[in-house]
Amino acid sequence: MGILSFLDRDHTVAGPGYSRWMVPPAALCVHLCIGQAYAYSVFNLPMTKLIGITQSTPEDWKLTELGWIFSIAIFFLGVSSAVFGRWVEEGGPRRAMFTAACCWAGGFFISAIGVYVHMLWLIYLGYGVLGGIALGIGYISPVSTLIKWFPDRPGMATGMAIMGFGGGAFIASPLSVWLMSKFTTATHVGVGETFIVLGIVYFFFMIVGSVIVRVPAPGWKPQGYVAPTQSERLITRNDVFVYDALKTPQFWLIWWVLCLNVTDGIGVLGQASAMSQEMFPGHITPVAAAGFVGLMSLFNMGGRFAWASTSDYIGRRNTYFVFMVLGFFLYCAVPYTGSIGSVVGFVCAFLVIISMYGGGFATVPAYLRDMFGTRYVGAIHGLLLTAWSMAGIFGPVLVNYIREYNVTHGVPKAQAYNTTMYIMAGLLVIGFICNFFVKAVDRRFHMRESDNRGVEPVGLRAGARA
Amino acid sequence: MDSANQPNTTTTMQLVLAWGFVGIPLVLGVLQTLVNAMQLFR
Numbered sequence: 001m002g003i004l005s006f007l008d009r010d011h012t013v014a015g016p017g018y019s020r021w022m023v024p025p026a027a028l029c030v031h032l033c034i035g036q037a038y039a040y041s042v043f044n045l046p047m048t049k050l051i052g053i054t055q056s057t058p059e060d061w062k063l064t065e066l067g068w069i070f071s072i073a074i075f076f077l078g079v080s081s082a083v084f085g086r087w088v089e090e091g092g093p094r095r096a097m098f099t100a101a102c103c104w105a106g107g108f109f110i111s112a113i114g115v116y117v118h119m120l121w122l123i124y125l126g127y128g129v130l131g132g133i134a135l136g137i138g139y140i141s142p143v144s145t146l147i148k149w150f151p152d153r154p155g156m157a158t159g160m161a162i163m164g165f166g167g168g169a170f171i172a173s174p175l176s177v178w179l180m181s182k183f184t185t186a187t188h189v190g191v192g193e194t195f196i197v198l199g200i201v202y203f204f205f206m207i208v209g210s211v212i213v214r215v216p217a218p219g220w221k222p223q224g225y226v227a228p229t230q231s232e233r234l235i236t237r238n239d240v241f242v243y244d245a246l247k248t249p250q251f252w253l254i255w256w257v258l259c260l261n262v263t264d265g266i267g268v269l270g271q272a273s274a275m276s277q278e279m280f281p282g283h284i285t286p287v288a289a290a291g292f293v294g295l296m297s298l299f300n301m302g303g304r305f306a307w308a309s310t311s312d313y314i315g316r317r318n319t320y321f322v323f324m325v326l327g328f329f330l331y332c333a334v335p336y337t338g339s340i341g342s343v344v345g346f347v348c349a350f351l352v353i354i355s356m357y358g359g360g361f362a363t364v365p366a367y368l369r370d371m372f373g374t375r376y377v378g379a380i381h382g383l384l385l386t387a388w389s390m391a392g393i394f395g396p397v398l399v400n401y402i403r404e405y406n407v408t409h410g411v412p413k414a415q416a417y418n419t420t421m422y423i424m425a426g427l428l429v430i431g432f433i434c435n436f437f438v439k440a441v442d443r444r445f446h447m448r449e450s451d452n453r454g455v456e457p458v459g460l461r462a463g464a465r466a
Numbered sequence: 467m468d469s470a471n472q473p474n475t476t477t478t479m480q481l482v483l484a485w486g487f488v489g490i491p492l493v494l495g496v497l498q499t500l501v502n503a504m505q506l507f508r
Contacts, residue, residue, distance in 0.1 A: 017475030025484040032488055164488070170495030212484060284506075291506035294499040301496075347506070 007210075009092030014214035020149040020222070022212055027142030027161035029209025030097050033202040034104060034138040035168015037077075038297070040070050040127070042176050046189050050118060053189060061120055069128050071392075076132025078389030081140050085382025086242050088137060089375075093145045094210045100138030101206035107131030108199030115192035136382065138206070139165065143365045144378030148216055151374075152225045155316070155366040159308025162362040166301035172198075234317055234438075238446035239373030245380045248441050250371050253434045257320055258364050259387035259394075260431035264327065264424045265300075265357025267395030268350060271403075272296055278413040279338045279346065292347060299351045300358040307359025308366065316367035317438055323356040324432035331425035335418040361388075371441055398423065 005011060044066050048056045088096040110126030142161050150157035179197055183190020221227065228237065245251045268275065273289040284292065311319040330349045337345035364384065369377045399420050406416040 019476035019481060021481055022476055022484055025488045028488040028492075032492060164492075167492050167495065170499050171491045174495065174498050208487065288506045291503040294503040295506060298496065298499055298503070 007092075007095040007098050009090075009095070009215060012092050012094045012213060012215050013217050014220070015217075018214055020216070023142070023146055023149050023214065024157065024160045026093075026097075026209040026213035027146055028164040029205050029212075030100060030138045030141060031161050031164030032168045032171060033205050034100070034135050035165040036172035036176075036198070036202070037070070037073060037131075037135060038166070038169035039172035039176060040073075042173055042180075043191055043194075046180060046184075046191050047115070050115060050189050050191065053187060065120060069123055072124055072128030073132040073135060074392045075389055076129055077135040077139065078386045080133040080136030081382035081385040082136075083382075084133075084137050085140060085379030086376070088140055088382065089144060089242070089377075089379040092215060093141050093213045096137050096141035097206060097210035097213060100134045100141060101203050101210065103130050103134035104138065104206065105199040105203035107134060108195045108202070112192040112195035112199070115195065136385070139385070140378050140382045142209075142213065143381055144374065145213065145215055147365065147369050147374055147377055150222070151227065152222055153309070153312050154369055155311040155363060156305070156309040158365040159305040159362040162308070162365075163301050163304040163358075165361075166297070166304050166358050169297060170301070234315065234440060235370045236373055236441060236446075238441075238443075239375035240371075240380075240441055240445045241447055242376040242379040242383070244445050244447075245372050245376070246383065248372075248445055250438055250441050251380070251384070253438050254364065254367060254371070255384055255387045256434045257431050257438075258360060258384060259391045260427045260434070261320070261323055261327075261357065261360035262388055262391035263395040263398065264331070264427055265354060265360070265395070266391055267399040267420070267424065269296065269300070269354060269357065270396045271399045272350065275399075275417055276346070279417060280341065280343055281414065283341070283343050292350075295347070296350060296354045299355040303355025303358035304362035307356065308362035311363045311366060316363055316370055317435060319359070319363050320367070320435045321432065323360055324428045324435060327353060327356055328425045328428045328432075331421045331428065334421045335415070338414060338418070371438075373447075375447070 044063060047066055048060050048063060051057050051060050084096075107126045107128075107130035110130060111123045112126075114120065114122030114126055143158055146157040146161055147154045176194055176198065179194040180190045183193040228235070240248070272293050273286075276284045276289045276292050277286065307319060307323075314322075330353050334346060334349050337343075337349060365377065365381050368380050368384065372380050399417070402420045402423070403416045406419060407413060
């Protein structure tokens with residue numbers, strides 16, 4: 001099939017001497033690019049002035065209309081990771097990364113056309129639908145590959161990649177602002193040109209990732225690594241077929257654990273700036289609040305690597321127990337920090353909370369691997385990400401609407417978030433209970449050697465059975 | 467030909483290039499964010 005055969009899984013099998021430490025940068029090439037999604041809001045205000053240039057006119061797009069772009073993208077992230085998970089797993093990481101690169105860059109190019117002709121539906125289609133599909137495929141593409149390369153440290157390995165998704169905004173935000181400043185003139189807002197440049201840069205980055213990524217050869221194992229001869233209580237050596245995983249209570253329990261953890265984190269992440277200023281009027285200025293948001297983003301990124309790596313030592317279930325218990329006490333403490341005017345206490349509480357939000361994302365692939373084996377872990381992870389889409393709706397709604405309700409009923413703004421904090425703590429109690437009931441998957445769901453569902457991709461069982 | 471049969475030893479230079487390719491932009495972005503975050507403590 002000519003040049004496209006380069007994308008086949010068979011052509012990505014590592015030769016002797018290939019270092020597994022080349023795989024995390026390959027994964028980061030993709031995750032750092034699609035992590036741009038967290039910085040998409042930098043385009044919102046400029047896109048409300050595409051016609052008016054210096055200020056919005058009635059013909060310009062409204063912020064409420066533009067808000068749908070990110071929502072559509074996150075929705076399609078969940079849908080595409082669920083729908084294409086098995087395709088990603090069986091086709092290998094290079095094909096998935098290449099596809100994600102085409103969709104991601106294509107999304108930016110279509111959006112640029114949408115900006116030039118001022119048709120918002122083209123941006124919904126470009127960044128929202130196509131970009132969202134790239135987010136879903138790109139997010140899960142390196143996960144199972146990393147788990148197979150690092151059977152000794154799966155949490156650390158996936159933590160590194162998923163850390164990139166959290167860190168993508170650090171690159172995208174200043175880069176986008178700088179590009180827009182270069183392309184903007186007295187008569188033109190440079191959003192379209194910025195989209196084109198970002199599309200080209202991201203395509204190049206992601207293609208580099210797809211070129212250097214490799215899957216391990218059959219039977220490969222890290223030097224000195226001895227695979228457990230028997231399954232541990234919560235770490236299986238067996239595989240579960242992707243759609244059979246949906247029939248297990250473990251999948252849905254972990255789905256709820258992730259959903260509740262993300263609901264808590266995403267709710268406060270979106271409102272951190274306003275919340276900090278309203279809880280500490282006169283102490284936290286808008287500039288300081290922006291610094292607080294930046295600090296939260298750093299802890300969101302760092303938590304992904306730190307907590308996922310920690311889970312290799314204390315176990316995935318225990319890691320989530322820490323998230324739920326520590327999170328419960330911290331959420332309960334936030335109203336107290338407000339009442340005594342402790343900015344330091346407030347900031348520290350939220351930095352730890354947000355590190356656990358990121359940690360929840362990064363630890364879950366290894367949790368799934370422990371439960372369902374390595375063979376379909378990427379596809380199962382894709383299905384689980386629907387919890388993220390759900391949380392993306394629950395979290396902000398919970399924070400915004402309860403605050404609004406309290407304010408309209410005469411509660412001072414400084415205390416308007418207290419109820420929400422206690423509800424968040426309550427959600428973590430439910431998460432704790434769900435996590436408590438996670439046990440080993442019943443043997444009847446394990447795949448047999450004779451099971452011919454799906455393809456047995458080259459090198460797929462290298463890590464688990466070596 | 468199956469790439470698994472080809473010796474493909476990764477050199478230190480390749481590792482440095484690969485990690486630098488993703489690490490340098492990330493570190494620059496993190497530093498920029500840290501500088502902005504310092505506003506919180508002023």
